Amino acid sequence: MTGLSKRFGDKVAVDAIDLSVPTGSFYGIVGPNGAGKTTTLSMVTGLLRPDSGTVTVHGIDVWKEPERAKRSIGVLPDALKLFDRLTGAQLLYYSGVLRGLDRDTVVKRSADLVTAFGIDDAVNRLVTDYSAGMTKKIALAAAMIHSPRLLVLDEPFESVDPVSAANLIEILQRYVESGGTVVLSSHGMDFIQRVCDHVAVIVGGHVLASGTMDEVRGEQTLEDRFVELAGGRKAAEGMEWLHSFSD
Numbered sequence: 001m002t003g004l005s006k007r008f009g010d011k012v013a014v015d016a017i018d019l020s021v022p023t024g025s026f027y028g029i030v031g032p033n034g035a036g037k038t039t040t041l042s043m044v045t046g047l048l049r050p051d052s053g054t055v056t057v058h059g060i061d062v063w064k065e066p067e068r069a070k071r072s073i074g075v076l077p078d079a080l081k082l083f084d085r086l087t088g089a090q091l092l093y094y095s096g097v098l099r100g101l102d103r104d105t106v107v108k109r110s111a112d113l114v115t116a117f118g119i120d121d122a123v124n125r126l127v128t129d130y131s132a133g134m135t136k137k138i139a140l141a142a143a144m145i146h147s148p149r150l151l152v153l154d155e156p157f158e159s160v161d162p163v164s165a166a167n168l169i170e171i172l173q174r175y176v177e178s179g180g181t182v183v184l185s186s187h188g189m190d191f192i193q194r195v196c197d198h199v200a201v202i203v204g205g206h207v208l209a210s211g212t213m214d215e216v217r218g219e220q221t222l223e224d225r226f227v228e229l230a231g232g233r234k235a236a237e238g239m240e241w242l243h244s245f246s247d
């Protein structure tokens, strides 16, 4: 992405971001609340039109040739807008068919995804009745069904239990090993440090550091480096009233 910018009224959410994600990398995007991660990822995946700048995925301009570009992208958006009056099985089926897969392929891939994500019990229930973590899992499965070259995942592990998260990480690691590219945002510093080979730190709509994990964190943990870049910890002063209980 080059010179990517987005403003909402007076608020500059993303300010001329340049970022290059190598093919086959496991790329983490970190940043404090409101830093511009979701806005950036939405522009990258063709969901939110940038004010300026370009996004190219495997040589295809996402905003000039959206249909072609989107064929190679799988998206887990932040605000999940799923067709939640469908069952999990139906959602997977329609996701596959809308991506142009034939019926037999969709059925086969759905079965594989249901097993891999451990959602066998829920697959015939309406998605609207799923827990937050289950909803993430079915949305992630739906994002993968057309075997895209690039997966862009906004907070994929939020609300997902640790065992399921470990399974998902393994699925994503195998995907990257076979040549796929993953870009994900997360607040889980330990997780990003452990799993990602590249990372970008976004603060106030700017990229403050980016590159390989070792380049960005140096001798520090990613969490310490992140806190340093994000402006340090806030002292918990002026909250004495919280310790004088009202009863």
Ligand SMILES: Nc1ncnc2c1ncn2[C@@H]1O[C@H](COP(=O)(O)OP(=O)(O)OP(=O)(O)O)[C@@H](O)[C@H]1O
Binding pocket: 008, 011, 012, 013, 031, 032, 033, 034, 035, 036, 037, 038, 039, 040
């Ligand atoms: N649709 C919108 N209208 C107005 N302001 C918006 C809109 N979307 C985002 N913003 C603002 O843009 C800034 C960046 O928001 P964004 O959601 O990209 O941050 P984020 O890094 O994903 O945050 P978080 O970690 O809390 O999810 C914030 O100040 C936010 O309030």
